[in-house]
Amino acid sequence: MTILVTPHTSGRHTVTWLVAIAVVLASSHAWAQPANRSEWQRGTTLGGFAGISAADGRMPALGTALGWEIHPNLTVDGRGLWMTTDPGNDFYAALNALVTLRPLGNIVPFALAGVGMYRATVDAASGAVPEFYERRLNGRTRASFEDVALPLGGGANVFITPHLAIRPEVSVVLVRSGGTTRTVGLHGVHVAYHFAPHTTR
Numbered sequence: 001m002t003i004l005v006t007p008h009t010s011g012r013h014t015v016t017w018l019v020a021i022a023v024v025l026a027s028s029h030a031w032a033q034p035a036n037r038s039e040w041q042r043g044t045t046l047g048g049f050a051g052i053s054a055a056d057g058r059m060p061a062l063g064t065a066l067g068w069e070i071h072p073n074l075t076v077d078g079r080g081l082w083m084t085t086d087p088g089n090d091f092y093a094a095l096n097a098l099v100t101l102r103p104l105g106n107i108v109p110f111a112l113a114g115v116g117m118y119r120a121t122v123d124a125a126s127g128a129v130p131e132f133y134e135r136r137l138n139g140r141t142r143a144s145f146e147d148v149a150l151p152l153g154g155g156a157n158v159f160i161t162p163h164l165a166i167r168p169e170v171s172v173v174l175v176r177s178g179g180t181t182r183t184v185g186l187h188g189v190h191v192a193y194h195f196a197p198h199t200t201r
Contacts, residue, residue, distance in 0.1 A: 043069045043196025051188015073100045091119045106159040118149040118175045132182040150174040162197035
């Protein structure tokens with residue numbers, strides 16, 4: 001479906017490590033920032049996502065997310081995305097940590113990292129099969145594969161009201177199987193409702 005890219009190369013290894021290092025550094029910076037606890041309270045978020053997944057081609061991605069704001073600088077986010085491909089629908093689910101960076105007024109940047117699962121349906125009769133899946137077909141013409149997915153990325157919550165935020169987001173999803181990796185780009189926008197109000201500055 002959407003999260004299909006060529007197998008990892010040394011260049012992609014470099015990009016992956018750079019992204020990982022950036023997330024760690026950003027997270028450290030975020031936790032170092034003092035939080036105004038008098039203006040913060042635990043809460044839940046509910047949102048929808050629309051975007052594009054890019055690999056062998058560009059595919060639409062739609063999904064939903066449920067988040068738990070457990071710390072002024074940390075939200076745990078569970079999400080599921082469906083992507084349309086020629087043979088059918090692929091599904092991606094992940095549990096992510098969104099670490100808040102320094103707020104800029106009503107714009108709250110964040111770094112993202114997590115773990116999840118990517119389910120792909122492969123149909124050899126539909127055309128070229130990515131090498132990541134081709135070697136695992138074992139003579140079958142159609143099969144589904146479930147692999148570990150490791151997302152890394154970032155974005156920002158742009159608060160329109162104390163409860164409603166528009167959240168543009170860009171991430172890479174590393175789909176892993178048997179020591180090989182397929183890198184998938186994913187970008188889009190969440191519309192998130194925060195049940196606990198946020199004070200914007």
